[in-house]
Amino acid sequence: MSGQPRTHSTAAKDLNTMIELAVFDMAGTTVDDHGIVYIALKDAVEETGAPVSAADLQEWMGADKVSAITALMKLGGQEPDGGRVAAAFVRFREILAERYAATPPVALPGVAEAIETLRGRGIKVALTTGFDDGVAYPLLESLGWAVGAGEGTMVDAVVTTSDVAQGRPAPYMIHRAMERTGVHNVRAVLAAGDTVVDMQAGRNAGAIAVGVLTGKLGRAELAAVSHDHILAGVADVPGLAETQPGA
Structure with a gap:
């Protein structure tokens, strides 16, 4: 066993x-x-022009969010250079804060x-x-x-x-x-x-x-x-x- x-x-x-x-x-x-972290991560990455599939999103849930954004951008065909990843992470935190304020x-x-x-x-x-x-x-x-x-x-x-x-x-x-x-x-x-x-x-x-x-x-x-x-x-x-x- x-x-x-x-x-x-x-x-x-x-x-x-x-x-x-x-x-x-x-x-x-x-x-x-309420699943808000999933929504915020998906929205932040898709704002970079990278589509995010449900399977890819799930695979990267639980990982640190900078690594997740980097991987999901790459999977979606976008170049995850440092500046774009940093900007997407800022957007992730903004979206998260807005949604948590509305639905704690x-x-x-x-x-x-x-x-x-x-x-x-x-x-x-x-x-x-x-x-x-x-x-x-x-x-x-x-x-x-x-x-x-x-x-x-x-x-x-x-x-x-x-x-x-x-x-x-x-x-x-x-x-x-x-x-x-x-x-x-x-x-x-x-x-x-x-x-x-x-x-x-x-x-x-x-x-x-x-x-x-x-x-x-x-x-x-x-x-x-x-x-x-x-x-x-x-x-x-x-x-x-x-x-x-x-x-």
């Missing part, structure tokens, strides 16, 4: 005995942004309770995102989610693309989350997200890779990627009976 994708575990160990850190993606995983993001059902449960067990919780600081922190502020180890905080750490040399599917954001929360063992980390690159980042980091069905992808699409578990959502993480990858 080692190396084969798994949708569930047969072990009866409680999650608290195995996991020191749960790392969750933001949009589509912990936050319902909200926490997905059960997420706040799940995070509270995990932290109550002594499990650290970190958020990672394909957004940079300028997008991620205002979004968290709008949700009322404070970051830190003190009383009244929502999560222990947040890692954005501003913090790393390369975003997903590289493992660096997960490893930075480990650094910020003092967790040393990658096998004691669970990483969950709603996109292919989220799951690839988890696998690349050596963590327990979990797909959740609260984004745009269905079970069959997520199951095609190497993984340890596929869950309905983050709300199900506290009840997960977990084994280590490769066990």
Whole structure:
């Protein structure tokens, strides 16, 4: 069974005995942004003259947005030189801000309770995102989610693309989350997200890779990627009976 994708575990160990850190993606995983990030990315790229197919858009969701814009422009037949990419990224942030103002993001059902449960067990919780600081922190502020180890905080750490040399599917954001929360063992980390690159980042980091069905992808699409578990959502993480990858 080692190396084969798994949708569930047969072990009866409680999650608290195995996991020191749960790392969750933001949009589509912990936050319902009403699909606005997809719209903003597609619109910003298409303003450069590059058509964006649904398949290509989905492939690059979850990645850092500069890399996504660069790839989608190239796929659409446009030259992604630095100036054009930078301008498209500015437009992405403008479109995102306008649409978020009109339709504010909200926490997905059960997420706040799940995070509270995990932290109550002594499990650290970190958020990672394909957004940079300028997008991620205002979004968290709008949700009322404070970051830190003190009383009244929502999560222990947040890692954005501003913090790393390369975003997903590289493992660096997960490893930075480990650094910020003092967790040393990658096998004691669970990483969950709603996109292919989220799951690839988890696998690349050596963590327990979990797909959740609260984004745009269905079970069959997520199951095609190497993984340890596929869950309905983050709300199900506290009840997960977990084994280590490769066990």
